[in-house]
Amino acid sequence: MNIQPDDIEALIFDFHEGNLSALEKSELLNFIHLYPEYEKDFALWAQSYVPTNNSIDEYGLTKFLLHESTKPWYKKPLTYLGAPLLLALFLSLSVAVFNTPNKQNEPIYTKPKETINIAHQVSESKKIETPIIKISRSSKSQNYTKKTPKILTIKDTVEITKTTSASIIENDTLNSKNVVIDNTEVSTTKTSTKKRKLNFSISPSGSFIPTNPNF
Amino acid sequence: MTAIRLLLYILFVSMCTSLYAQVQFAQVNQLPTLLSPSMAGSKEQKRIIIGANNYTSNNENAGSNIAIGYDQMIKKIGCGIGVYYLQNNFKENLINENDLIKFPEDTRKTKYYTIENQKTTGICIAPKYNITFKDNPYKIKYTFSPSIFIELGKSTNTMLCNPSFEYKYTNTPVYYNWTEVNYYKYSYNNTFFRSGLGVQLNNKKLIVLGKIAFTRNSYSEQISYTTFLISTNTESETQPKTANSTFYAVEPTLHLGYTFSKETNTSFAFTPILGIGMIHYFNLDAQSIQSDSDKSRYNITQNELSEINYVHASANARYKKLLFGAAYTKYKSAVYNGVTLGFQNDHVKLMCTMNFDFYKAYADFHKMEFTTGFFF
Numbered sequence A: 001m002n003i004q005p006d007d008i009e010a011l012i013f014d015f016h017e018g019n020l021s022a023l024e025k026s027e028l029l030n031f032i033h034l035y036p037e038y039e040k041d042f043a044l045w046a047q048s049y050v051p052t053n054n055s056i057d058e059y060g061l062t063k064f065l066l067h068e069s070t071k072p073w074y075k076k077p078l079t080y081l082g083a084p085l086l087l088a089l090f091l092s093l094s095v096a097v098f099n100t101p102n103k104q105n106e107p108i109y110t111k112p113k114e115t116i117n118i119a120h121q122v123s124e125s126k127k128i129e130t131p132i133i134k135i136s137r138s139s140k141s142q143n144y145t146k147k148t149p150k151i152l153t154i155k156d157t158v159e160i161t162k163t164t165s166a167s168i169i170e171n172d173t174l175n176s177k178n179v180v181i182d183n184t185e186v187s188t189t190k191t192s193t194k195k196r197k198l199n200f201s202i203s204p205s206g207s208f209i210p211t212n213p214n215f
Numbered sequence B: 001m002t003a004i005r006l007l008l009y010i011l012f013v014s015m016c017t018s019l020y021a022q023v024q025f026a027q028v029n030q031l032p033t034l035l036s037p038s039m040a041g042s043k044e045q046k047r048i049i050i051g052a053n054n055y056t057s058n059n060e061n062a063g064s065n066i067a068i069g070y071d072q073m074i075k076k077i078g079c080g081i082g083v084y085y086l087q088n089n090f091k092e093n094l095i096n097e098n099d100l101i102k103f104p105e106d107t108r109k110t111k112y113y114t115i116e117n118q119k120t121t122g123i124c125i126a127p128k129y130n131i132t133f134k135d136n137p138y139k140i141k142y143t144f145s146p147s148i149f150i151e152l153g154k155s156t157n158t159m160l161c162n163p164s165f166e167y168k169y170t171n172t173p174v175y176y177n178w179t180e181v182n183y184y185k186y187s188y189n190n191t192f193f194r195s196g197l198g199v200q201l202n203n204k205k206l207i208v209l210g211k212i213a214f215t216r217n218s219y220s221e222q223i224s225y226t227t228f229l230i231s232t233n234t235e236s237e238t239q240p241k242t243a244n245s246t247f248y249a250v251e252p253t254l255h256l257g258y259t260f261s262k263e264t265n266t267s268f269a270f271t272p273i274l275g276i277g278m279i280h281y282f283n284l285d286a287q288s289i290q291s292d293s294d295k296s297r298y299n300i301t302q303n304e305l306s307e308i309n310y311v312h313a314s315a316n317a318r319y320k321k322l323l324f325g326a327a328y329t330k331y332k333s334a335v336y337n338g339v340t341l342g343f344q345n346d347h348v349k350l351m352c353t354m355n356f357d358f359y360k361a362y363a364d365f366h367k368m369e370f371t372t373g374f375f376f
Helices: A008-017 A022-034 A036-048 A077-099 B002-016 B105-109 B163-170
Strands: A115-117 A132-142 A151-161 A166-171 A178-180 A198-200 B047-057 B062-074 B079-092 B114-127 B129-133 B140-161 B180-202 B206-229 B234-237 B241-258 B268-282 B305-319 B322-331 B334-344 B348-354 B365-375
Touching (some): A008 A036, A022 A036, B047 B334, B114 B180, B305 B334, B334 B365
Parallel strands (some): A132 A166
Antiparallel strands (some): A115 A178, B047 B365, B062 B079, B079 B114, B129 B140, B206 B234, B206 B241, B268 B305, B305 B322, B334 B348, B348 B365
16 A cells, blocks of 8 residues: 555544554554654544444453452441451450460470480479479370371479478479380471461352352 | 041141152252252353153152243342242042042042142342452352242142041051941142242352241141941031141251362263251141150151151262263152263253163153253
8 A cells, every 4th residue: 555645644534443454554554653743643533533332342351350449448347247356356365375374395306216315303302491393294195197297295284382391393204214206207397388368258249150060 | 526637737737738848859950949049140141940750659659840940140230030930749649548449439530539739939039259369359269149039839738538547647446337438538728938048158169058948838728527338329528627727837958069070171070969958847736646646757746846858869970961870859758769861061951860660661660850951
């Protein structure tokens, strides 16, 4: 197509009307690229052009791509229901956490085939005028599946008895005993996988998971 | 007379007035809106369902069911809606065959002496909510769909029964007089209104369906006492007595289904479905129960009655477009079971069920079921 300067306006008009073929369109655009003085005309025609129909196929993607306007938090009805519940949950958790005594001496033995000797022998009781403190140590082993380690937990419980003549007695239940962890396959503790949090939409949605066609 | 009425009432409640809140089909998954109202719009396409079954027996019960339904998803409001219609017919003989010879000739010619017809129509709406991942709100983990439904229905029953029926249900000895035969003519007309809730939770493989229905039954019954004199071949009937009453029922149902396949559209998929339902009646008029009545069967207390009245189990397999499997549904005294064959593509799902004795030429029990779904 031989583009003459006299025809350029008519061609730009046809371009926006959609009357040009793909080849003609590309030729016109090349021409405008070569002669930038026509760009202004092209832009003006583009602005004056009013599209009548949106012939672009929807494909249902608009809803996914466009962000829906979300209500502010204070306008959501669940806030008024959820806030007291969350507060109650927070308070109960706080009480549960801060009321729990600190647990000490709870080693997790993870090394395979290791003999653990825990032998705290008190050579002699020291007679001091303090309450009797009994420390009893109990062990508990937990069996997991084949690939998970066997974890040995040792808990200390402390009992305090009021008395005038007192002595420190450490009663170790594991004294002079060999504790063998027989699960040798895994030597590290399994790290828990992080669960993804779920969100429940409070408004019905037209896009959903249809029921299984096999059902 | 009160005892007889009570017995008939028990029969009315426990056997005939099943009210069919559950699906009386072997392939319950083919009738989704009847299974749970939350299934309305559960496909992205519009859906029409048609189901029909028929079973006959030489010695046992007989009946037929027809179901038609339509549901679709309205994406603008994110809700599915559905309408459905169900028609049931149930027949049973309560006259002992040994005593039948003593009845008038016209009565003997009748094939069934208890016939119940019921028509139910319902509408349901089920909004769909998505449970998504917080870090990716466009990825849907589950779809949750609560629903409500309303049903209206009417059932009628005509029944003949003789003292052997009384003997059967009370264990009270009845001494027959060979010169005459006594029997009862009983009929009722029941109008019921049912509403309830449904829930559905599903992903691509799992589906959990729940439904709870509350029914208000308003019925009028009529009973008359008839004596047939064999020697003179004459029949005398007492003036019929009528009574009106109202009672209520609650029926929860639960269904579970899971598809074992790599993907939903793989060539082979296996989907077992399990379901259970129970019914509990309130405000029954039974004032007193005989100590020797059959409590173990009906679990009757003074004014309530509850039982597990619905069990379903089916194994559904699909190989490409071919469907096959087996299904078992027990609803009250009726059993719907058999092997299933079918065909499925994007627009049609056809299934046909034949009872397990279908290959026997002289089987006592015959059953055939045909269900189909059209998607467009």
